Amino acid sequence: MTFDLETAASPQGLRRVAIDPVSRVEGHGKVTILLDEHQHVQQVRLHIVEFRGFEKFIEGRPYWEVPVMVQRLCGICPVSHQLAASKALDLVIGAQPVTRSADKIRRLMHYGQVMQSHALHFFYLASPDLLFGFDSDVNLRNIVGVAQAHPDIARKGILLRKFGQELIRITSGKRIHGTGSVPGGMNKHVGQGDRDLLRPQARQMIAWAQEGVDLVKRLHAQNPAVYDTFGSFRSNMLSLVRVDGAMDLYDGVLRARDADGKIFLDGASDQDYLSLIEEEVRPWTYMKFPHLRSLGRETGWYRVGPLARVQNCDFIPSSLAETERREFVDYGRGAPVHATLAYHWARMIEVLHTTEVIETLLDDPDILDGALMTEGERRRSGVGVIEAPRGTLIHDYSVGDDDLVTKCNLIVSTTHNNQAMNEAVRSVAREYLDGHELTEGLLNRIEVAIRAFDPCLSCATHALGQMPLDVTLIGPGGELVDHVLKSQDGEMLRSEGVAA
Amino acid sequence: MTAPLLVFGWGNRSRGDDALGPLFVERLQVLAEATGLAGLEFLDDYQLQVEHALDLVGRDRVLFVDASLSCRASFEATPVHAARDVTFTTHAISPASVLLAYREIMGAEPPACTLLAIRGQRFELGRPPGPEALEHLERALHWAMSWLADAHAPSPGASEVSNA
Numbered sequence: 001m002t003f004d005l006e007t008a009a010s011p012q013g014l015r016r017v018a019i020d021p022v023s024r025v026e027g028h029g030k031v032t033i034l035l036d037e038h039q040h041v042q043q044v045r046l047h048i049v050e051f052r053g054f055e056k057f058i059e060g061r062p063y064w065e066v067p068v069m070v071q072r073l074c075g076i077c078p079v080s081h082q083l084a085a086s087k088a089l090d091l092v093i094g095a096q097p098v099t100r101s102a103d104k105i106r107r108l109m110h111y112g113q114v115m116q117s118h119a120l121h122f123f124y125l126a127s128p129d130l131l132f133g134f135d136s137d138v139n140l141r142n143i144v145g146v147a148q149a150h151p152d153i154a155r156k157g158i159l160l161r162k163f164g165q166e167l168i169r170i171t172s173g174k175r176i177h178g179t180g181s182v183p184g185g186m187n188k189h190v191g192q193g194d195r196d197l198l199r200p201q202a203r204q205m206i207a208w209a210q211e212g213v214d215l216v217k218r219l220h221a222q223n224p225a226v227y228d229t230f231g232s233f234r235s236n237m238l239s240l241v242r243v244d245g246a247m248d249l250y251d252g253v254l255r256a257r258d259a260d261g262k263i264f265l266d267g268a269s270d271q272d273y274l275s276l277i278e279e280e281v282r283p284w285t286y287m288k289f290p291h292l293r294s295l296g297r298e299t300g301w302y303r304v305g306p307l308a309r310v311q312n313c314d315f316i317p318s319s320l321a322e323t324e325r326r327e328f329v330d331y332g333r334g335a336p337v338h339a340t341l342a343y344h345w346a347r348m349i350e351v352l353h354t355t356e357v358i359e360t361l362l363d364d365p366d367i368l369d370g371a372l373m374t375e376g377e378r379r380r381s382g383v384g385v386i387e388a389p390r391g392t393l394i395h396d397y398s399v400g401d402d403d404l405v406t407k408c409n410l411i412v413s414t415t416h417n418n419q420a421m422n423e424a425v426r427s428v429a430r431e432y433l434d435g436h437e438l439t440e441g442l443l444n445r446i447e448v449a450i451r452a453f454d455p456c457l458s459c460a461t462h463a464l465g466q467m468p469l470d471v472t473l474i475g476p477g478g479e480l481v482d483h484v485l486k487s488q489d490g491e492m493l494r495s496e497g498v499a500a
Numbered sequence: 501m502t503a504p505l506l507v508f509g510w511g512n513r514s515r516g517d518d519a520l521g522p523l524f525v526e527r528l529q530v531l532a533e534a535t536g537l538a539g540l541e542f543l544d545d546y547q548l549q550v551e552h553a554l555d556l557v558g559r560d561r562v563l564f565v566d567a568s569l570s571c572r573a574s575f576e577a578t579p580v581h582a583a584r585d586v587t588f589t590t591h592a593i594s595p596a597s598v599l600l601a602y603r604e605i606m607g608a609e610p611p612a613c614t615l616l617a618i619r620g621q622r623f624e625l626g627r628p629p630g631p632e633a634l635e636h637l638e639r640a641l642h643w644a645m646s647w648l649a650d651a652h653a654p655s656p657g658a659s660e661v662s663n664a
């Protein structure tokens with residue numbers, strides 16, 4: 001069995017539309033759509049090249065270098081890689097559990113990272129589409145457009161992100177390439193001066209995060225017809241939860257719910273991920289398709305990230321975010337919310353939660369003092385799983401007696417969401433593209449659906465709306481039928497001498 | 501107190517010549533400290549982003565530094581002005597975009613900024629900067645020491661440099 005619209009029955013002679021951004025940044029993705037002569041969608045694929053070769057980049061390195069090296073895998077969420085690697089290598093050196101101070105400082109770093117990453121995504125990347133509309137002027141659909149039309153929103157977004165990055169600095173030691181988290185714990189406390197500088201700002205961050213949640217709720221309320229159905233599809237959902245079912249972004253056990261909300265996997269140790277998850281290779285993309293072994297490839301795929309986490313947990317252990325989670329769950333009227341744009345709502349609930357946790361941790365004396373390192377019996381391998389901003393992130397290392405990494409396996413959040421993103425794109429294609437002439441606004445809807453997942457390649461995908469777009473129509477005989485270029489200012493230019 | 505002059509480079513040290521920006525910052529800081537230049541701050545990051553507009557607050561002058569594929573000479577130094585460009589919607593934005601964000605968010609004109617582009621050619625993961633790129637880096641550093649001296653004692657009518 002193949003998935004609907006994944007492979008056309010007769011691809012020969014179909015018109016091919018490619019959305020193919022070029023970017024020097026970490027991710028690179030493209031969407032191809034095959035249309036028949038009546039403009040009906042026959043095939044849609046999101047192809048991604050990401051993290052290819054990164055495991056080889058790590059293998060052969062001394063294990064203690066790894067938490068620093070992996071930060072260079074991705075310029076968007078280096079802290080998540082640092083902490084996932086640290087957790088895996090804690091096990092290798094027998095540091096299980098790490099000390100109370102190390103655990104709390106790492107959590108402060110991680111929640112700061114999630115907060116700043118979500119703020120970047122929502123206020124910079126997603127809000128232009130949501131505030132101005134999918135068909136709005138392409139020159140307006142950017143953060144500066146938001147800054148001009150809604151300066152207060154833009155300013156708060158920037159300051160939220162800045163606050164999160166300052167938390168990373170005071171916990172990891174530097175703005176980037178931080179060395180704070182190491183196998184076995186942390187190598188420094190939070191400085192009293194740094195804590196005193198940031199603590200007074202925490203309450204303001206909570207208030208702004210609450211405003212962000214309120215903004216998303218207003219957007220849903222203003223246009224439920226779009227927000228409830230755009231790019232929607234049913235799926236399983238996977239995430240870590242705390243042992244008692246609470247949301248926990250740093251550590252926990254694996255839980256999965258089916259599309260009806262029923263828990264079918266719970267309390268599973270992250271060390272057993274390989275017995276739970278299988279990655280399938282498909283010939284048309286470099287990125288694998290993970291699925292739960294127990295269900296198989298056809299029904300075992302799942303979503304990860306904020307939409308999964310907010311609905312997978314039994315409760316959020318902070319009061320304001322828990323109130324918002326309950327309202328979110330009530331919105332589904334007893335069923336899970338599967339709307340793709342609801343990712344933004346869930347994401348802002350998580351921002352609110354992270355700000356509440358951060359305030360609590362900044363008041364905790366353990367971040368200023370106490371033992372930082374521990375160790376125990378050496379092991380040959382370890383798995384570190386963390387809920388990164390975009391979803392479940394798995395680092396798995398084997399280390400030889402010479403301290404060099406002999407094997408590295410990474411399953412990153414965006415990979416978990418591979419099938420889900422393809423389903424979202426196909427849902428949009430069915431609803432908006434099928435039978436219609438392609439326009440910039442219609443193509444942007446594809447990008448909006450991908451962007452909702454905040455994939456690691458969103459630096460590439462969001463650029464689609466403004467980067468040059470090359471669309472070539474090839475006829476059944478291989479002849480060039482149409483060639484449209486979208487210029488940097490969004491203008492659609494059709495090649496001379498080519499019939500439209 | 502905020503240092504009046506900021507040198508800000510960006511890039512990924514593990515992606516070949518993309519390391520030129522951070523390497524430049526690291527090297528220039530050593531040179532500046534050795535020569536006793538004061539009133540400077542040196543920052544680097546993976547990518548340039550909107551919140552870096554806040555790093556410009558309180559500065560008199562800013563030198564942005566990045567590796568460049570399109571730079572034809574060893575390096576090029578050009579003034580930067582606030583402008584809307586196509587990089588707004590990516591995770592990494594241009595210096596001109598940062599200045600426009602500064603203007604919109606702060607409600608004031610940004611400080612005088614110069615972009616130093618250093619020629620790079622290879623950006624593969626796990627590769628060190630190439631020998632040609634390191635030669636370009638040395639030339640750019642030589643120019644930058646003069647720029648720093650000028651920035652500390654600007655002469656009347658001094659203009660931005662476009663160099664090879």
